[in-house]
Amino acid sequence: MNPSGRGGKKMGVWQVVNPRWEEVGLTEEEYKRIMEILGREPNDLELGMYGLMWSEHCSYKHSKLHLRLFPTEGECVLQGPGENAGVVDIGDGMAVAFRLESHNHPSAIEPYQGAATGIGGIVRDILTMGARPIALLDSLRFGKLDDERTRYLFGGVVSGISGYGNCLGLPTVGGEVYFDDCYRGNPLVNVMCIGLMEKGRIVKGRASGVGNAVMVVGAKTGRDGIHGASLLASREFDEKSEEMRPAVQVGDPFMEKLLVESCLELVETDWVVGVNDLGAAGLTSACSETAGRAGSGMEVDVALVPRREEGMTPYEVMLSESQERMLVIIKKGKEKEVEKTFSKWGLDSAVIGRVTGDGMLTILENGRQVASVPAASLSHQAPVYNRERRRPAYLDQITRLSVEDLPVPREAGEVLRRLLASPNLGSREWIWRQYDYMVRTNTVVYPGADAAVLRVKGTGKGLAVTTDGNSRYCYLDPRTGGAIAVAEAARNVVCTGAKPLAITNCLNFGNPERPEVLWQFREVIEGMSTAARALGTPVTGGNVSFYNETFGTAIYPTPVVGMLGLLKDISRRVTPGFKEVGDVIILLGETREELGGTEYLKVVHGIVGGRPPEMDLNLEVRVQKVCLEAMERGWVKSAHDVSDGGLAVALAECCFWAEPGAAGCEVTLETGIRPDAVLFGESQSRVILTVKEDDLSSLLAMARSMEVAAGVLGRVVDGRLSVGLVTTGGTGKKSTRRVLMDEPTQELYKIWRNALPEKMK
Amino acid sequence: MWLARVYVTLKKGILDPQGATLERALGSLGYKNISQVRVGKYMEITLEEPDRDKAQDQVDEMCRRLLANPVIEDYSFFLEEKAGVQGKKGWQDAEGTADQERRRQ
Amino acid sequence: MWLARVYVTLKKGILDPQGATLERALGSLGYKNISQVRVGKYMEITLEEPDRDKAQDQVDEMCRRLLANPVIEDYSFFLEEKAGVQGKKGWQDAEGTADQERRRQ
Amino acid sequence: MRFGVIVLPGSNCDVDCYHVVKEVLKEPVDYVWHQEDNLDRYDCIMIPGGFSYGDYLRVGAIAKFSPAVRAVEEFAARGKPVLGICNGFQILLEMGLLPGAMLHNESLEFRCEFVHLRVENNQTPFTKKYRKGQVIRVPIAHGEGNYYADEDTLARLEEGRQVVFRYSDPEGRLSPDSNPNGSVHHIAGICNEAGNILGMMPHPERCAEEILGSTDGRLVFESLRSWWEENGGVAGG
Numbered sequence A: 001m002n003p004s005g006r007g008g009k010k011m012g013v014w015q016v017v018n019p020r021w022e023e024v025g026l027t028e029e030e031y032k033r034i035m036e037i038l039g040r041e042p043n044d045l046e047l048g049m050y051g052l053m054w055s056e057h058c059s060y061k062h063s064k065l066h067l068r069l070f071p072t073e074g075e076c077v078l079q080g081p082g083e084n085a086g087v088v089d090i091g092d093g094m095a096v097a098f099r100l101e102s103h104n105h106p107s108a109i110e111p112y113q114g115a116a117t118g119i120g121g122i123v124r125d126i127l128t129m130g131a132r133p134i135a136l137l138d139s140l141r142f143g144k145l146d147d148e149r150t151r152y153l154f155g156g157v158v159s160g161i162s163g164y165g166n167c168l169g170l171p172t173v174g175g176e177v178y179f180d181d182c183y184r185g186n187p188l189v190n191v192m193c194i195g196l197m198e199k200g201r202i203v204k205g206r207a208s209g210v211g212n213a214v215m216v217v218g219a220k221t222g223r224d225g226i227h228g229a230s231l232l233a234s235r236e237f238d239e240k241s242e243e244m245r246p247a248v249q250v251g252d253p254f255m256e257k258l259l260v261e262s263c264l265e266l267v268e269t270d271w272v273v274g275v276n277d278l279g280a281a282g283l284t285s286a287c288s289e290t291a292g293r294a295g296s297g298m299e300v301d302v303a304l305v306p307r308r309e310e311g312m313t314p315y316e317v318m319l320s321e322s323q324e325r326m327l328v329i330i331k332k333g334k335e336k337e338v339e340k341t342f343s344k345w346g347l348d349s350a351v352i353g354r355v356t357g358d359g360m361l362t363i364l365e366n367g368r369q370v371a372s373v374p375a376a377s378l379s380h381q382a383p384v385y386n387r388e389r390r391r392p393a394y395l396d397q398i399t400r401l402s403v404e405d406l407p408v409p410r411e412a413g414e415v416l417r418r419l420l421a422s423p424n425l426g427s428r429e430w431i432w433r434q435y436d437y438m439v440r441t442n443t444v445v446y447p448g449a450d451a452a453v454l455r456v457k458g459t460g461k462g463l464a465v466t467t468d469g470n471s472r473y474c475y476l477d478p479r480t481g482g483a484i485a486v487a488e489a490a491r492n493v494v495c496t497g498a499k500p501l502a503i504t505n506c507l508n509f510g511n512p513e514r515p516e517v518l519w520q521f522r523e524v525i526e527g528m529s530t531a532a533r534a535l536g537t538p539v540t541g542g543n544v545s546f547y548n549e550t551f552g553t554a555i556y557p558t559p560v561v562g563m564l565g566l567l568k569d570i571s572r573r574v575t576p577g578f579k580e581v582g583d584v585i586i587l588l589g590e591t592r593e594e595l596g597g598t599e600y601l602k603v604v605h606g607i608v609g610g611r612p613p614e615m616d617l618n619l620e621v622r623v624q625k626v627c628l629e630a631m632e633r634g635w636v637k638s639a640h641d642v643s644d645g646g647l648a649v650a651l652a653e654c655c656f657w658a659e660p661g662a663a664g665c666e667v668t669l670e671t672g673i674r675p676d677a678v679l680f681g682e683s684q685s686r687v688i689l690t691v692k693e694d695d696l697s698s699l700l701a702m703a704r705s706m707e708v709a710a711g712v713l714g715r716v717v718d719g720r721l722s723v724g725l726v727t728t729g730g731t732g733k734k735s736t737r738r739v740l741m742d743e744p745t746q747e748l749y750k751i752w753r754n755a756l757p758e759k760m761k
Numbered sequence B, C: 001m002w003l004a005r006v007y008v009t010l011k012k013g014i015l016d017p018q019g020a021t022l023e024r025a026l027g028s029l030g031y032k033n034i035s036q037v038r039v040g041k042y043m044e045i046t047l048e049e050p051d052r053d054k055a056q057d058q059v060d061e062m063c064r065r066l067l068a069n070p071v072i073e074d075y076s077f078f079l080e081e082k083a084g085v086q087g088k089k090g091w092q093d094a095e096g097t098a099d100q101e102r103r104r105q
Numbered sequence D: 001m002r003f004g005v006i007v008l009p010g011s012n013c014d015v016d017c018y019h020v021v022k023e024v025l026k027e028p029v030d031y032v033w034h035q036e037d038n039l040d041r042y043d044c045i046m047i048p049g050g051f052s053y054g055d056y057l058r059v060g061a062i063a064k065f066s067p068a069v070r071a072v073e074e075f076a077a078r079g080k081p082v083l084g085i086c087n088g089f090q091i092l093l094e095m096g097l098l099p100g101a102m103l104h105n106e107s108l109e110f111r112c113e114f115v116h117l118r119v120e121n122n123q124t125p126f127t128k129k130y131r132k133g134q135v136i137r138v139p140i141a142h143g144e145g146n147y148y149a150d151e152d153t154l155a156r157l158e159e160g161r162q163v164v165f166r167y168s169d170p171e172g173r174l175s176p177d178s179n180p181n182g183s184v185h186h187i188a189g190i191c192n193e194a195g196n197i198l199g200m201m202p203h204p205e206r207c208a209e210e211i212l213g214s215t216d217g218r219l220v221f222e223s224l225r226s227w228w229e230e231n232g233g234v235a236g237g
């Protein structure tokens, strides 16, 4: 680096100026700000530290302002945004920590290790709160599977999650995957972890108490990912990304497992003042954040950091992103005991410095000062921007869709087969059977249901968890799409019998310096916030991933919502599958003529367009209420929400659940709208329930009393999926029943189950 | 007929968890005089290709395209001449001599 | 100082699913002239031991005790002399010459 | 009947084994740290699943040297029962307490799913409460559970009725489709000649409670207890 900021290479008579700030990804304005803070020019190390901490990835400088819109308070919230993970109260003296995070760019470069280290990172986030990680979820987006590289990426990511998560002994219990061209060059890998702890034992990432010890524990520090996660995640993909390759790291799940066990042993003691993971921006971030949060300072000597490689400079030590490390702040005098705890597990630990009272983060090398900056200026006083936002022009075109021009396919059964065979709707078993989703014997509803359910041993309670987000909706109408993401997640949780508690999220977008992208971002947040308020599920944390672009083309705006729900009585849990022949099938909610943004429109008509389905939050709240009430009374034998693929696909899924292909249904739809919209439209706020004949009238009465439309669709039968249509005219006159489809479920099941394996052969 | 022996190792400086764990394990078995343990992959591939240079280039290409991940791994390989007799398998039987070696980092 | 290069492969006759998969993958990339693909492990271990024979015996013992599983795997290794200079790492820098080879099946 | 569950660095089904003994079987159980070399106080030792030492190098390879695992040899020699599940089975193979070895699953993928097992031998301390030929539903979760042994060994195993569980279909038939990993002779679990060491890839501890979708694994633990009550703790009597 060129310390003066001027000079540079001489080219003929011209001087090529290569300003210092550009080398660390900052602007001239930001550089001036640093000068103001320090009252002098920063040295190289200091500038490097600012460069990292003020990168978008670490500082949220383009998103911070907008994220403030999220509702973050609620009865159950013990820890909202600001710490490494959110924490909610689940009663019985217990609390749950959870968070969702992206590892998109590393996974695009090295899918196995990128995804694996993503798991490592999110697990440490939960661990820092003092919680025992108990489950993982993964939310994935890729290009189309016809492309060889996409298959390589998809396969690599799934095995990376499998390799790391399984080795850690954490069940991966749910997630989602969508395939769309927009992710071809920029796949998304979002991972969520949830952890369990005693309510009174929340640990924070704070370095308080002058004289307390600052320790690094876990793996040794190497030259991994210098400028990695942060810079890589703070820029778009282009030719230069190739050069940044060494930024990718290799994960060591065995080390992480030891780190988890030893840290949990440590937080049981009362020696711990604070804990922070060493993630993006490594020591720089952990030190400045813990000191920043506590309003304290810190003095750290890089020579004391255990190293894997020789000859590392202070710059490299401070910026290294070596995995499987933690920073712990320990009460003075307890250092030896802490060392003992870690060496029992065969791990390194070292005191690298002390908490100070001067607010400065001071870095030494063998006692000689090499940097000193106000700690909070790195972490909490990074610049915040309110950049220009502009509604994208494409929206005018794309949302125009005249449904009348679309032919109604004659063979509805054929359409259903095509949809079930599409990678976006087919079974995800190919993915989750590679994950150990049962280890720890808490998983009570396995992957494949609307949400996974975990028991909380010793309480009789259950946790329901899911991730959701339909980016095509967000592309067509970000505000509605954002609201739907939250509503659908809540609905999924409700379908298991759980009450939605709170959400976390990951917002994956393009380059926020483009006004159109930032407009989408803001709209999505508005939509999510409105829905989160309506549903009473505050946002406890999350993550933003910008610059998801390839050569200037952004991905669809892709918010992913991670929802946590609570079942007071786990014996009341509900699954999607039809249970018994003769049970009555009921549809809660209203089916409108809504084909915009549907999977059907895309697969069958090759169109991405129109408006996404309408989101009536009041109705949503009522539908969920009816569901939960009915479940509480023990009327509901199965429940499944209607989402991608519409009613026909949802009914098929209900048939596939238990003994594959054994169940069936005979359904008659009465409506005045187009048959394809009835079968494959994606109207929101709909749930398929089954009840015993005896409970039918009580359920219908209750729905009526809460102003929720509830119609009897038909009955559970053996082995066939049969759907008939009765058209109701304007005058209320009804046609005779016309059979739309009548298919052996066994055959449908095979198609559905092979959707992914077929492509991945 | 050639027998290509391909070695794939993690790039220098990249964490090698297997190597580190193995080194500790050997240490606790009492082998105190060992260090710098690295674990990588070893592959044997038989090639039907009359021209040595072409064989060389092909193996190199296969390494770059599939056998190694250039992001984190280095590779190198040897070519050995192999009697064109069917039924002889793997390098255990190879009577060829070590050919020039290739490396990419 | 010695650099031991250890190769561990599945015994002949034992189905090698990794090798078979790799062979198919190479085939589907258009490489039709390849066969008998086997995948094994490759390890590098640096040894501090003045006596070559002793070094030899030690590596052999480590192979038998830990590095290979005799039920399914064969091993073989080379010893290369390595300049005793610290900081030189791995075989990329090794300037030694290939030593006699050992095999166990 | 006191159980010991060995905790190796990287074990992760240790908690599940502990839970099943304590909460389902309701017998005393301790975690046994891998550095412990005295197993005298236990009536049964379990080597749980997981990824001991990350399963780096080779599954179960490094674990076989830990003091607790070494002590298992002597423990078993006294006729006391040893149950190795998944990674525990792999360790028993590496130790040579059971014959054979594990290869990668044929699919090369990690597989987590319920499979069916046919009980081949119900004369062991682990299976006496099952019927011979009974088909049970038990989950597997492994990447390297493809059991291999040479022909001689297999012949000896079959002859000595040491094959305890085989992968089958729900009707108890053996077919390639019902073999999840490619194991020779569909082997899912084997015991030693004396019958007091059982290694199995499937996880009985994951299906011992109604809430987990199957209770078929519970009889493994109940068999152990009933065997212990009858034999006063030592096999071969």
Ligand SMILES: Nc1ncnc2c1ncn2[C@@H]1O[C@H](COP(=O)(O)OP(=O)(O)O)[C@@H](O)[C@H]1O
Pocket: A137, A138, A139, A140, A172, A173, A174, A175, A176, A177, A428, A431, A432, A446, A447, A448, A449, A450, A451, A452, A467, A468, A492, A643, A644
């Ligand atoms: N990547 C994945 N990893 C694990 N489980 C997954 C993954 N993708 C989907 N699943 C599981 O498959 C089921 C169906 O997923 P999805 O169709 O997205 O559900 P929904 O439409 O109800 O949100 C869910 O149980 C989900 O958790």
Ligand SMILES: [Mg+2]
Pocket: A449, A450, A492, A641, A642, A643
């Ligand atoms: Mg759903």
